[in-house]
Amino acid sequence: MQTSSENGEIKRQEREQRAFAPITIVIADDHPLLRYGLVSLLAGHADIAVVGEAANGREALDLCAALRPDVVLMDLQMPILSGFDAIEAIKSVSPETHILVVTTFDGDGHIARALKAGATGYLLKASLRTELHAAIRATHHGQRYLAAEAAMALAHRFDERDVAPREREVLRLVGQGNSNKQVAREMGITEETVKCHMKTILSKLGANDRTHAVAIAIRRGIIDL
Missing domain, CATH: 3.40.50.2300 (Response regulator)
Known part of the structure; x- marks a missing residue:
């Protein structure tokens, strides 16, 4: 021992x-x-x-x-x-x-x-x-x-507001070429809700339009296509 x-x-x-x-x-x-x-x-x-x-x-x-x-x-x-x-x-x-x-x-x-x-x-x-x-x-x-x-x-x-998971999904679908109507159908929400999400997303990312928002999100790694 x-x-x-x-x-x-x-x-x-x-x-x-x-x-x-x-x-x-x-x-x-x-x-x-x-x-x-x-x-x-x-x-x-x-x-x-x-x-x-x-x-x-x-x-x-x-x-x-x-x-x-x-x-x-x-x-x-x-x-x-x-x-x-x-x-x-x-x-x-x-x-x-x-x-x-x-x-x-x-x-x-x-x-x-x-x-x-x-x-x-x-x-x-x-x-x-x-x-x-x-x-x-x-x-x-x-x-x-x-x-x-x-x-x-x-x-x-950390100086910016994070893009929420639901908003990332909207961005991902928009980045795949879907219209607001198609995004709404895919996510089971109204087209008006999609428009509200996009407005918030543009504000958070400082983007000029949908295409600009998708480009920023891809560059930053917020979404992957």
Whole structure:
């Protein structure tokens, strides 16, 4: 039987091993060249070990369930299972895994949705060479890491009124080319209600017309078509 002092020594050794162990990484992106580039960028860092690569959200989820990596580098636009859905699923099966979003999307809607899903950090692909290693280390320690552009987009978002879920649905249907009458029929509401929603949406987004509102919503990640 082990004494309390022996147990304490074992725990101390385990802590030291974890402290010196490399940060295990799974890269999830549907572009092979991007995955290759990320592996190359990380190859020179002894404190980081890439343990898996996924070409879609489902593969990322399966890898995380099997490997329990420290950090996942997650693209948002992924086949089979979107990045947003993959983030939620990964946090469910491996809650200790931290997720750093690596994407080209800089809209405040995308950022807020990713963070709400469970991402710890958000990095733009344009900043990979200069910020990737620092972002991984911060994310690994559970610290929120936002690229400067992402932080500014979120700050701008908090200065505005959010577009409500019902209004987003109206916008999505309008963006698909539906008339007010068609939107009303699809949503089971009156055409007058659709017009009221659109008036509110234009005010919230500072848009000139329907087309402008849809363009703003897509750019900011409020809707996806």
